[in-house]
Amino acid sequence: MVQNFKSLGLNKNLIKGLNELGIQTPTEIQAQVIPLLLEGATHLVGQAQTGTGKTAAYGLPILEQINPNQKSIQALILCPTRELSQQVAKQLFKFTKYTDKIFTEAVYGGEKIDIQIKNLSRPTQIVVATPGRLIDLLSRKAIDLSQVNTVVLDEADEMLSMGFKQQLDDILSHLRNVENKWLFSATMPHGIKQIVNQHMAEDAHRIQISRDVVNKNIEHKFLQCEEVDKLPILLDFLKTKKGERGIIFCKTKAATAKLAKQLIAKNIAAEALQGDMLQKERDKVMRAFKNESLRVLVATDIAARGIDVQDLTFVVHYQMPDQEEYYTHRSGRTARAGKEGLSLALVTSKELRILRSYEKALGIGISEIRAK
Structure with a gap:
């Protein structure tokens, strides 16, 4: 049976937004991951290449879980590059055309930090960040992550190859008690296994999407x-x-x-x-x-x-x-x-x-x- 987004458990307003974007049939990773992440407190390690639709796989469950009436940051998504951060934030915005207003802010290096601090003073429920810039914001006490209940590491192997291992460890230590920790990586080098062992539950779900x-x-x-x-x-x-x-x-x-x-x-x-x-x-x-x-x-x-x-x-x-x-x-x-x-x-x-x-x-x- 070909699954649709309704059968995965998404609400009708998100589905309406997806239909308008021409997204009607879930990809393999979306079909496997979305129902799992909608269940509540989950640790997930997903292995999938670029282009498999993982932004929607984790983005849609995040949007389902956000309380639009709570103005604090409830989800944090970590990405390796400015472009990917912007792309993820843009995608989340597109998905929410018919839902209650959910505010996403992307923060990354190469942009004046003062502007980003000002933007974060507005109601913000999701932050998409590069690790280096997030550490800068934390050290200035310019971002409050105390209400975060979901943290996502997107393209974790790439963040590692760009030298962000220490920053990722610091950020995840800061968010030790977060209920939902979801890691996505195309490959599973030793450094990623270390992160999983150190910061995620032993019974974390593991999903691997075949390369072909x-x-x-x-x-x-x-x-x-x-x-x-x-x-x-x-x-x-x-x-x-x-x-x-x-x-x-x-x-x-x-x-x-x-x-x-x-x-x-x-x-x-x-x-x-x-x-x-x-x-x-x-x-x-x-x-x-x-x-x-x-x-x-x-x-x-x-x-x-x-x-x-x-x-x-x-x-x-x-x-x-x-x-x-x-x-x-x-x-x-x-x-x-x-x-x-x-x-x-x-x-x-x-x-x-x-x-x-x-x-x-x-x-x-x-x-x-x-x-x-």
Whole structure:
């Protein structure tokens, strides 16, 4: 039986908002997680990739549990990046079109802290925060988490790889008595297991969504070539994708900047996106990409986190990532919302070995294209 949101236990006003957004059939993680989280005090460890619909999986139960008449912060969501924080806050706002007013505030680094402190002085029931900025607000006593009954760690492995382990431990220690603790992570490295063991109940529910769910609409291909041939091959590929948009991934900031320059020199509407950019430069690039005046983003793995742009038909791995989960995260930028997409890797013979190991570990088929 295909489930709908009503059968999962959501109220009709939230369902009305979802219908308007064209969201009618729960994804696998939503179907498994939502009824569980609606039951009351729950500790949950969910393993799921980007693009499986986890924001709604935890966001909808949070909205169900918020008391709109209580003006204090009742839920805290921790995210690795500014973009993801903004995206989550925006999504929650969209879900509440037909419900009682629920106020969400996103707080993150790269924005003046005074403005965020002022915003938090208004009635706020949900806070979406990056760990570093939340610690700053706590140390200034500018945020009151005493009424929080739900804390969510979203993309926990990414927060770990960005060096937030200490901050996460501090925040979770501060919220020791919170009834609902929900952690979502694409992978389960040792650091995440430590967090689970230290801060969550022994009988925490564990849900793992199989990897192939994310990949079913993504076609994985590779083309083997020498390093010097990558640029001409990429240019040929972009010619065949006239008018289509995508992201090209490099491993380093320097490689990203160099490739973006090379593409611009060939009259391709491209820009680099990397971690050292000032926030306003980054916002400018993202605005241009979202309003389609940019066709191609050239990005590092960290800089691309939290990007959610619809209708990207391809991603290109110009340089292979060091970790298999990065391959998954990169590929997951295309084929969103049930659409199809292409993940193309340009690999040297050395990189091909890495690609084959990811293919095996992830259980996906990657087919070869021959250079013309």
